[in-house]
Amino acid sequence: MGKHKKHKHGHRSSSSSSSSSSSSSDDEYKHLPKEERKMRKKMKKQMKKGKIPHGVGMPGAGYPGAVPAGGAGYPGGYPPGHGAMPPAGSGYPATGPGYPAGGQGYPSAAPGYPAGGVPPAAGYSAGGFAPPPGGAPGYPAQPQPGYPQAPGGGYPGNVPPPAQYPGSTQQGGYPGQGQGGYQGQTGYPGQPAASAGYPGQGGYPGQQPGQGGYPGQQPGQGGYPGQQPPPAQVGVPGQQSYAPQGQTGYGQAPGGVPSATAGMGNLQIGGGSMGDIPRPTIRPANPFNCEADTKTLRSAMKGIGTDEKAIIQVIGHTSNKQRQEILIMFKTMYGKDLISDLKSELSGDLEELILALFKSTEYYDAWCLNKAMKGIGTKESILIEILTTRTNAEIRGIKAAYKQHFGRELEADCASETSGHFKRLLVSCCQANRTELTDSQRQMLMQRGPEAVVDRALAQQDAQTLYKAGVKKFGTDESAFLSVLSIRHENQMRATFEEYQKLSGKDILSSIGSEMSGDLEDGFKAIIMSAKNRPKFFSDKLYEAMRGMGTDDSTLIRIIVSRSEIDLQNIKDQYQRDHGKSLNAAVSSETSGDYKKLLLAIVGQ
16 A cells, blocks of 8 residues: 555644644544544543554554554454454454355445444445545545555455455456465466465355355356356266367366366276277267157158258267167158168168168177178178177177077177187187276276276286297197186286286287287287277278278278267377378278268268
8 A cells, every 4th residue: 555645734833742732633633523533532642641552543644544554453444464354343243264154244234334333434435445536535646546465466364355346347356366265165267276265264145155256156166256167177987078189187176176087098998099088079969859850861862862961961960879769760750661761762882881870889780790700701800800899798789689680699600600719719709708997996097097907916927828828838829818818908908918028028919920820810919909009900990991992991881880989089090190191081082972971970070
């Protein structure tokens, strides 16, 4: 607060005699109400006699009632300085820990002070706030209206300046200051963490318990009225929200409270290079109008010709579950099977792609497996791709769908179409019995990283088993490899591969390549790649499908459709890193027409 000039009075003598002193006092307090003038004269006499400390409650060189910062103030003057509470004497209501709770308090003391307090002088707001611009009548203009800047940028132990109460128009306030909010709050936007203030403060009158803002704020909102709430977190498992691309995890929420997404970067999908959280490219349409979409598809196939653009618009922007609802709605509204209508209207790769999108995920995998084993010859690569990369729950769903739609047992068909150790590998996969993380282990993984869910001693033991069964043995004990690689979860296998590298000096993939061949080699490599980096496994498959002359459209369709609601965005990122070209560009150069348009709609721009 700036210094103010003292009023000059027409004294004929500078003597300190009682008569001149009395005259000076009269002149000094003549502008005040009679009762206050008497009180101040009395206090001044008591000061001279040493009965009360000099300067307490007396007018300073500025506004009436002002005292030096930090001193004990007089009701009607400025609040005390940093760290002090307002006096609970005759001016303010009795205070508890923090600001007054209930009806009185800041701001709402419109009628003035309670009985016993001294009303503010003309031109000054209740509580000793700054005078209106231009100063009050009879007092010199002040260079700095308002409070002095409190140390540290905040207002612990004090009240904020008037411009920061609800309804004020002056800009500013707490956001952006170095200090945090009151203790127990999460801090205001832009602040690092809550600092010490009033312990256990519950906010101002009218707030909900535990709320940290001013009256009228929504629960959990961290700023003053008019501020925008902080952006919502994203990427929580099980919700339709996803982590920002390229971000590997989140730290602590403001105020030291662990974020709901803290440690998400420790989650890995087969050891993706960024520790990626699975990120799909297709999400449920929102809003979704099943009836309207059904009518759109009906209109697109009605009459002469087919409106492929309308079909792509519906199919390419809905989830698999929503497409199943459309199938039922179509039959309900028109008494016809949508799949049959689509088959009659479409052909070629576009037909295969659209029909794949309308199959449930379990049925589509079962359909692909059945097709791979149907007729003369078997496409072992498809059996490997599906059975070595699916979770236990997914494999159980595939087996049920296979039985339902084809009336056969998947395991029996795999066994009849293959032989030797490769047959045993596929039969092992069909058991859907691989160790998987429990919910508590997933939580540990999120919070502490992979080592929290890894048994390092077991990893060293398994590495010894693999080493003795391969590199150190004349010939290869394939059963030993299967006994380890068929039952361990991904994080445990990655630890085993690390220990194997230390022990043998060779990468596990290169050892498999030198110890095995054919379908068995491909099968074990698929298990290892799926554990180490599943997006890379699929990225490489897509690259091979589009490499050289011609395109393996069935592989292109199968991978893009089956991974679109799981981790296709991760696969896209991996493809870009490995090949220096986006998956979108590769698909666009290898396909054409409506088939290309629908593929690109699924892949995402």
